[in-house]
Amino acid sequence: MQYEAVIGLEVHAQLKTRSKIFCGCPAAFGGEPNEQVCPVCLGMPGVLPVLNKRAVEYGIRCGIALNCTISERTKFDRKNYFYPNLPKGYQISQYDQPICKEGHLTVDGQTVRILRAHLEEDAGKLVHSGADGLHGSDYSLVDFNRSGVPLLEIVSEPDIRTAEQARKYLTELRTILRYLDVCDGDLEKGNFRCDANVSIRPVGEEKLGTKAEIKNMNSFSAVERAIKSEIERQTKLLSKGERVYQESRLWDENTGMTYPMRSKEEAHDYRYFPEPDLVPITIDRAWVEEIARTMPELPAARRTRLMEQAGIAPEIAVVVVEKEELANFFDEVMTLGAPAQAAKAFLEPVLACYNKKAGYNIVDSVVTPQNLKDIITSLESGIINAGTAKILFTELLDTPKMVSSGGDESAGVTEPLDVLHLINSRGLAQMSNENELRALIIGVLNDNPKQVEDFRSGKTKVREFLLGQVMKKTRGKANPRILNKVLDDELSKN
Ligand code: ADP
Ligand code: MG
Ligand code: ZN
Secondary structure, eight states: OOEEEEEEEEEEEEOOOSBOSSSSSBOOSSOSTTOSOOTTTTTOTTOOOOOOHHHHHHHHHHHHHTTOEEOSEEOOEEEEOOOTTOTTSEEEEOSSSOSEEEEEEEETTEEEEEEEEEEEEOOOEEEETTTTSSSOSSOEEEEGGGTTOEEEEEEEOSOBOSHHHHHHHHHHHHHHHHHTTSOOOOTTTTSEEEEEEEEEEETTOOSOOOOEEEEOOOSHHHHHHHHHHHHHHHHHHHHTTOOOOOEEEEEETTTTEEEEEEEOOOGGGGOOEEOTTSOOEEOOHHHHHHHHHTOOOOHHHHHHHHHHHHOOOHHHHHHHHHSHHHHHHHHHHHHTTOOHHHHHTTHHHHHHHHHHSTTOOGGGBSOOHHHHHHHHHHHHTTSSOHHHHHHHHHHHHHSBBOOOOSSOOOOOBSSOOOHHHHHHHTTOOOBOOHHHHHHHHHHHHHHOHHHHHHHHTTOTTHHHHHHHHHHHHTTTOBOHHHHHHHHHHHHTOO
């Protein structure tokens, strides 16, 4: 029997507000444990939550980007469960009136419907003993700094069919959130978390199979592998005539398999009911329109623009747009007046550099958009040739910007470099003087009589070698057009 997978994703995106969603504590990551807390986010008796307007605004911004309907009326609900990182015994979330509903996201030509996106508060973080190597193994520590940090949970319809597609959806979603400047999208820091719901069904069957919910993936690659492994597990079960149980499963990076966690609570187990301490909200249409007016260019539009404006291939546009700082860099180069088509050639070394150095970023290097613009201008006016242009650019790209100004020995420079100055001081300008080049060529031909003879007897491939020899003598600076012309000229003489 042939099975197909059905996948729905739930993403928890931590919104980049300064303070938490229901109190004034800082929402920043990385403080000393339990230093960013107050009676509200610690769930002390008698405290009252006050909604952070910015969190609502960010929620609306995401909703607009995901083509959602922004609810006119929305409210908060209590989701009750008992867990040591949840001081109130309930999480303030949204149940039947989420802030955003019924959107969609098109990735790679395939549309995934968004069921809903709702606001909620994060829980505290459990630090299991032994993790720091100091404590015994019989207790856990709780850090409530994260308690009350705003989250937007974005739930997709089960429209995804493969692990690769899930990864693309997540990548696009993260890029959108980053462009909106509402979420850092860092899986390792846990500010973008994803649960994958996976089921399988016989091909052609409409009815959905029983799903398992997979948690604990902390990279996109892990999400992809976890889904693949889960599809395999379920396929084996059904093929043996066994059944899939509805449950939550944990991904284990080390074994590359998922393991049961707990059977999934039914929705009513959470005893959802309206949060009595927060009034329902009416979202002003004028506010939504105002937010819509200030939306940045989104990744899809930017890819289209880069493809049309600079003739960049679709698969390269995907990579560039995903790295917002890189897309910004090239936009600035074009704004400075460099032709888009010329700028395109310099994407290749940047991407090669990124591949070579994990985590490297063009803004970590000394190279500025003005530098690249100057390199392109020098190339187009014939001051330098294409080879030199690439070498010069790659070199700047490879030079890290110095961060500290202390007198240490760290490599790099702090001052912006001047390209024209570099070309002059290093003698990189192209050799375009025909007579000078002719003299060099004659010298090379005299030094290689055998090759010249070969060439004249019809082994024309040897021309490459002779050209290379002259290039070498000019240390790569010969103007290729003139070099080719004069070389042909000299070779045709008898
Ligand atoms: P729960 O109440 O268990 O969280 P929901 O119905 O709210 O379940 O759906 C949660 C996520 O699971 C959504 O992303 C949805 O698309 C996905 N989902 C629902 N049913 C299935 C299924 N049979 N197979 C795969 N994904 C599913
Ligand atoms: Mg769920
Ligand atoms: Zn607080």
